[in-house]
Amino acid sequence: MNFGLDGKIALVTGSDSGIGRETARMLLEEGVRVAISDRPGGDIESTLEGLKQYGEVVAVPADVTKLADVQALFAKVRDLLGDPEIVVNAAGVTGATGDFLEVDDAGWAETLEINLMGAVRVAREAIPAMRKAGGGRIVLIASEDAVQPYVDELAYCASKAGLLNLTKGLSKAYGCDNVLVNSVSPAFIETPMTDAMMEKRAKELGTDMDSAIESFLKEERPGMVLKRRGKAEEVAAAIVFLCSGPASFINGANIRVDSGAVMTMAG
Template sequence: MDLGIKGRIALVSGGDSGMGRESARLLLEAGARVAITDRAGGTLSDSLDDLKSAGEVIAVEADVTSTDSITALFDAVKTQLGAPDILVNAAGVTGATGDFLEVDDAGWLETLDINLMGAVRMCRAAIPAMRANKWGRIVLFSSEDAVQPYVDELAYCASKAAIQNLTKGLSKAYGCDNVLVNVVMPAFIATPMTDKMMEKRADEKGVGFDEAIESFLEEERPGMTLKRRGRADEVAAAVAFLCSERASFINGAALRVDSGSVQTMAM
């Protein structure tokens, strides 16, 4: 299916692995020119090497907690490719976890700074050029946790609920400029983040990695009817669609990619 974005310029944060990397891959395969970004010291260069065969791609290190770093990022992308028409903000962390009464302000603020304010800063940098060009696509990353919070990761849940609200607000503010803003809501996807979760669970329970996944699905995610972790490319397919001309009448929507984990009618 032709997504109608050949030649468009896309910027993907969190592009060093997982859902960000696979979103970049599908955008490249659709003909977009792509910049991937992530913090220094990670696997961004590995991701760049992996994606080069799919199309024109560059990598620029940046920190979403720094306005100056984001300004430098957009300047570099504009110089090398042009102003982004598409923004996919996949950067995020699990952040502070544990009993609510034991998570301090620093834990909350770090989680919100990366997950929520990182998205705010990226959108603030991207939207002016999209408005001027009368075409833009923004896809933010929320989570099932936004609408069914888990008590041991409330900072993460709150940050993702805020992303839902931010998405709806931006869609109302800039839809008139043909800048469409939507959100994807993954649940338990096979990524480095959930690998760490399952490694910790395996150690705590004294079981193997696969057994940890099985018990987690049974005990913590009973609504996931497919009884497996999702794949990063399954989320990326939803992202690529929302970035495309095929989604030209979708604005302010939340697309769940969660195997049925959310068991309510809520957004």
């Protein structure tokens, strides 16, 4: 299938590892000129070196919780490559976890600032240039947790539910300008974030990583019928498709890449 992406310009936030990095790699392989971004002080430069073999890529560190950083990010990408026609917001954290009554306001605020308000800031900077250019694609990374909440991750779940609502709202507001906004909802993907979760679980249970993953799937994610963590490239493939020419009639949709984790028809 010809994705029709050759020569396009993309910005991928949260791309120094995991889903964001794999999305950047796949876009590069499709001939897209890509700007990657993540928090200052992370692994963005080493990620840049690893991606150069696939195509034209630049790195611009930015913290999506800071409006000035996001504005500077878009200005720098514009200078280096041009206005991005594709924006993928993969920046996110697990955030505050634990008993609802024990998670304080600061924990909630940090989680929402990164996962939800970060996406708000990125989309707000991206849309004006896309409208002026006659269209563009925005993909927000949500989660199965958005429609199937887990009691020890309620701040994360709420932030991702907000992303689904934001996606639908933006799709209605700007679809008439050919700015198509969609979301992708992964479940338990093999990334540094879930590695940390499983390392913590293994330590608590006094077991190894493989056993921690196996017990987590059995006890916490029974709907994941493939009985394994997903791979970042499996999520990235769905994201890249949504950015492609063949996906030109998809707007306001949420694609779940979750091994069947969500156990209802809704969402």
